[in-house]
Amino acid sequence: MIEFLTIPGVILIAGAFLLPFIPEKIRPSAFLVFPLLALFVVFTRPDGYTVTGEFLNYDLVMMQVDSLSRVFGIIFAITAFVAGVYAFHMKELGQQSNALLYAGGALGVTYAGDLLTLVIYWELMAIGSTWLIWARRTKESDGAGMRYLIYHILGGGLLFSGILWHLATTGSLAVETIAQEYSVANVLMLLGICVNAAVIPLHTWLADAYPKATITGSVFMSAFTTKSAVYLLIRMYPGWDVLIWFGAGMAIYGVLYAVICKDIREILAYHIISQVGFMVCGIGIGTEMALNGATAHAYSHILYKSLLFMGTGAVLYATGTSKMVHLGGLFRKMPYTFGLYMVGALSISGIPLFNGFISKGMTIDAAGYAGNETAMLLLLLASVGTWLSVGLKLPYFTWFDKTENDIEVKKLPLNMYIAMGIAAFACIFYGLFPGTLYVYLPFEVNYQPYTIYHLVEVIQISLLTFLGFWLLKKKMAPELILALDVDWFYRKAAPGVRKVLVTKVDAFYDRVEDGILTIAGFLTKKFKNPMLWLNPFTDKKNEAFRYSPSMEVVMSFIILSFLVLAIVYLV
Numbered sequence: 144m145i146e147f148l149t150i151p152g153v154i155l156i157a158g159a160f161l162l163p164f165i166p167e168k169i170r171p172s173a174f175l176v177f178p179l180l181a182l183f184v185v186f187t188r189p190d191g192y193t194v195t196g197e198f199l200n201y202d203l204v205m206m207q208v209d210s211l212s213r214v215f216g217i218i219f220a221i222t223a224f225v226a227g228v229y230a231f232h233m234k235e236l237g238q239q240s241n242a243l244l245y246a247g248g249a250l251g252v253t254y255a256g257d258l259l260t261l262v263i264y265w266e267l268m269a270i271g272s273t274w275l276i277w278a279r280r281t282k283e284s285d286g287a288g289m290r291y292l293i294y295h296i297l298g299g300g301l302l303f304s305g306i307l308w309h310l311a312t313t314g315s316l317a318v319e320t321i322a323q324e325y326s327v328a329n330v331l332m333l334l335g336i337c338v339n340a341a342v343i344p345l346h347t348w349l350a351d352a353y354p355k356a357t358i359t360g361s362v363f364m365s366a367f368t369t370k371s372a373v374y375l376l377i378r379m380y381p382g383w384d385v386l387i388w389f390g391a392g393m394a395i396y397g398v399l400y401a402v403i404c405k406d407i408r409e410i411l412a413y414h415i416i417s418q419v420g421f422m423v424c425g426i427g428i429g430t431e432m433a434l435n436g437a438t439a440h441a442y443s444h445i446l447y448k449s450l451l452f453m454g455t456g457a458v459l460y461a462t463g464t465s466k467m468v469h470l471g472g473l474f475r476k477m478p479y480t481f482g483l484y485m486v487g488a489l490s491i492s493g494i495p496l497f498n499g500f501i502s503k504g505m506t507i508d509a510a511g512y513a514g515n516e517t518a519m520l521l522l523l524l525a526s527v528g529t530w531l532s533v534g535l536k537l538p539y540f541t542w543f544d545k546t547e548n549d550i551e552v553k554k555l556p557l558n559m560y561i562a563m564g565i566a567a568f569a570c571i572f573y574g575l576f577p578g579t580l581y582v583y584l585p586f587e588v589n590y591q592p593y594t595i596y597h598l599v600e601v602i603q604i605s606l607l608t609f610l611g612f613w614l615l616k617k618k619m620a621p622e623l624i625l626a627l628d629v630d631w632f633y634r635k636a637a638p639g640v641r642k643v644l645v646t647k648v649d650a651f652y653d654r655v656e657d658g659i660l661t662i663a664g665f666l667t668k669k670f671k672n673p674m675l676w677l678n679p680f681t682d683k684k685n686e687a688f689r690y691s692p693s694m695e696v697v698m699s700f701i702i703l704s705f706l707v708l709a710i711v712y713l714v
Contacts, residue, residue, distance in 0.1 A: 146194045150206045151181035151216055152251025152264055155223065159243035159271075163236060171231045174239055175224055181250060182220035185213060193256065201316060204256025211438065214583040215253045215374045218442045219246065221569075222366040222449055229453050229562035230359035238278050242363050245271030249367035253374055257316040258306045261375075265302060265339075269295035272368060275360030276352050287355040290630075294338060294348035302335025321379050333380060340372035340423060341416050342389050343396050347630035349415060350400070354408035354465065358456040361408060365448045369415055373422045373441050377585075382429025390427055391521040393420025398528025400628065402536070402619070407455045407465045410537055411448070414491065417525055418444050424522065425506045428513045431586040436506030438584050443502040443573065447490035450566035451533070454484030457559055458541060461552045467537070471545035476552045479560060481542045486567040488538060490574070492530040493601060498570045500601065501577035501592045508590070508597075527608050535612045536619055544620075 147153060158177030165173045190213075194206035223246035230242070244267055251264030269292065276288035308328035310316060321329055334345075341349045349369070353361050380386065397417025401410045418440070425437035457480045458473065459465045474481055490497040493504065503526065510519040573580050581588040612619070 147196070147205065149184055150194055150251070151184050151220060151254060152247045152249075154181045154184065155243045155247030155250060156267065159240045159247060162240045162243065167234055167236075170234070170236070170239060171227070174227045174230075174243065177243060178220050178224035178227060178246070182217070182224065185216040185220055188213075198259070201259065202257075203260055203316070204318075205260050206254045207256030207318075208254065209585075210583065211374070211377060211585040212253050214438055214442060214585070215370070216250060217583065218445050219250050219253060219367065219370075222246075222445050223250075223363075225562050225565050226359070226362045226366070226449060228558055228565065229362055229456075231558035231562075232556040233359050235278065237274060238357060238360060241271040241274035241278075242360070243271075245275065245363055245367060247271075249371045252371045256318055258309070258318055259316055261318055262299070262303050262306055266299050268368060268371065269299060272360075272364055275364060276356045278360060279355060279357045281355070284355040287352045291348045291352040294345070298335045298338030298345075300335070301331050301338065305329070305331030305333075305335060318375075318378060320381060323383050333383075336372050336375050336379075337389075339368050340376065340419055341369055341393070342423065343393055343416070344629045346393070346416050347628050347633070350409060350412045350628060351630065353412040353415070354406055358460050361456060362449050362452045365411070365415060365452045366445045369419045370441050370445055373419060373426070373437065376423065376426045377434055377437060381426055381434055383427055386423050386427030387515065387518055388427075390420045390422070390424025391518045391525075393417060393423060394522055394525035395528075396420075398525050398532060401532040402528060405467050407458065407467060407470075407537055407541060408452070409465075410532055411451050411455060414529065414533055415444075415448060417529065418448070418491065420525070421503060421506050421522060424518055425509055428509055428515065428518070430509060430513055432512060432590065433506065433509035435581075435584045435586050435588055435590070436502065436509045439502035439580055440499075440506050442580060443490065443498040443570075446566055446569050446573070447487040447497075447499060450487035450563060450570060451484065451491065453559065453563045453566065454480055454487060455537075457555055457563070460559070461555060462550055463553075467540040469550070470541045471543065473550075473552070474542040477542070477555075480555070480563070481538065483560075483563040483567050485534075485538060486570050488534040490570040492534040492605070493526055494530075494534075494605060495593070495598055495601060496571065496574045498573035498580075500574055501580065504592050504597055504601075505590050523604070527604055530605055530608050531612055535609060536616075539612075539616065540620070 148157070155177050158174070162170055162173065188206075188208045190209050192206070192208040193204055196203045196205055223243070226242070226246075230238070233239070248264045248266075248268035248271060251267070252261055255261035255264060273288055273292045273295070276284050276291055278284075305328050306316075308331060312326070312328055321332075338345045338348075353364055356364055376386065394417050397413045397415070397420060401413040401417065404410045404413060422437040422440050422444075425433040425440070455465060458470065458477070461477060461480075462470065462473070464470065486497065490499040493499045507519055507522045507526075510516075510522060577592055581590075
């Protein structure tokens with residue numbers, strides 16, 4: 144029992160249930176204790192350490208430690224702490240508890256050694272993250288949260304169906320590498336994971352929900368759902384060729400939409416899809432260098448993406464809007480936020496001296512070394528779009544462009560600056576000292592990011608992209624538009640699906656019910672005396688049989704029972 148309570152995911156989940164009993168004034172401080180405890184456990188448990196149990200005669204491995212789980216455990220625990228600092232001013236219990244529940248679910252997935260334990264944590268993530276969308280309490284967030292929940296019910300259902308099928312065919316619940324065999328169980332589990340990884344066309348929940356979550360909630364959401372899915376793909380599906388092209392497609396697709404979008408948090412949401420595409424592509428390539436690249440890029444991405452969402456969240460907090468058409472000219476009013484945001488922007492763009500440079504380059508080079516030049520070129524093209532949208536368009540139209548802007552700016556809480564400062568420091572630190580990250584990667588690293596060729600390549604791409612943006616910046620000016628994604632097809636189809644599967648079925652049921660009640664009415668009038676005992680509303684004086692709602696239920700049940708028995712007999 145003591146070992147169970149020291150599992151990192153359990154520590155955070157226990158914190159989620161303990162927070163309601165802690166006084167409001169000290170809850171933000173208490174929140175930070177749980178990620179720190181989890182981080183301590185992550186660093187102190189050696190490779191091969193396990194916590195086991197038993198359920199319904201199945202052996203469960205509730206915690207299993209190796210180099211891959213440790214590196215994801217480190218960054219998940221660190222991010223939960225930093226996001227807690229960012230949200231320190233926020234006193235809402237629902238958000239605090241569900242943020243811990245969400246982070247605990249991600250850590251639980253990371254260390255789960257059996258599929259049953261894994262799927263439980265998987266569903267806890269969906270519950271906690273959905274609350275962070277609904278907690279904004281707007282009409283848009285209500286709808287986005289419901290669509291988000293439906294997607295994750297679908298993903299969880301696919302994953303669990305695959306697990307049950309896998310258990311039935313293999314008798315194993317182990318979380319392990321799966322050979323590239325497109326069996327029903329393997330495909331179902333892969334599809335379930337791909338929903339959480341936002342693999343196109345199963346991605347629209349992300350771009351729909353993340354911009355509509357609470358300011359602090361979106362920081363948590365940027366870190367856990369997609370990256371826990373990336374972890375699971377590395378663990379279970381390395382070397383599956385199909386992932387190469389889905390990943391490369393994600394990388395391109397995400398940046399194209401990021402260039403189109405005009406909401407600063409929506410731009411970042413699409414870039415999660417793009418950056419996860421780099422990781423999925425590396426997992427599909429499946430070499431040790433590619434898997435190291437995917438792992439390192441997931442680690443780097445969590446840091447700089449949380450920093451970017453903190454920066455744009457600060458703009459939303461201060462101005463009340465995230466639409467670029469209503470922003471501009473904020474540099475004089477929010478210079479520190481701009482500087483901290485740009486650390487994240489330079490990092491995601493893979494600029495030298497920042498952490499994205501040491502991880503993105505490894506993934507792209509791995510595609511080249513594996514002989515897949517097409518995938519390598521697609522990833523390089525996606526890098527251009529990243530710098531164009533996140534590094535140039537977003538900051539220019541948010542902090543500059545308009546020389547004068549009379550928009551009122553609210554003062555930011557100090558804790559927001561502290562959290563952004565911690566994340567910015569980490570982005571720069573890992574960029575300057577890549578060995579401090581490489582030492583935790585699952586395979587031995589022989590990659591040198593700071594080569595003359597790599598430096599010249601990145602600088603050339605960055606300068607040419609900057610020149611193109613400067614010449615075409617008027618064409619990219621923000622306006623109030625709606626960027627339609629593939630969810631348009633889902634939403635257009637929804638009324639038709641509802642008409643067929645809900646309205647028509649309901650009408651058919653009504654007709655059947657009317658028929659049954661008509662027969663029941665006839666029988667109750669035809670055979671009054673024998674049925675008296677069935678009706679509690681009998682007129683005792685003349686023994687007349689009064690028709691009542693209770694009679695409908697009884698007769699319907701009897702007739703349906705006879706129909707079912709008849710069908711079974713005939714079959």
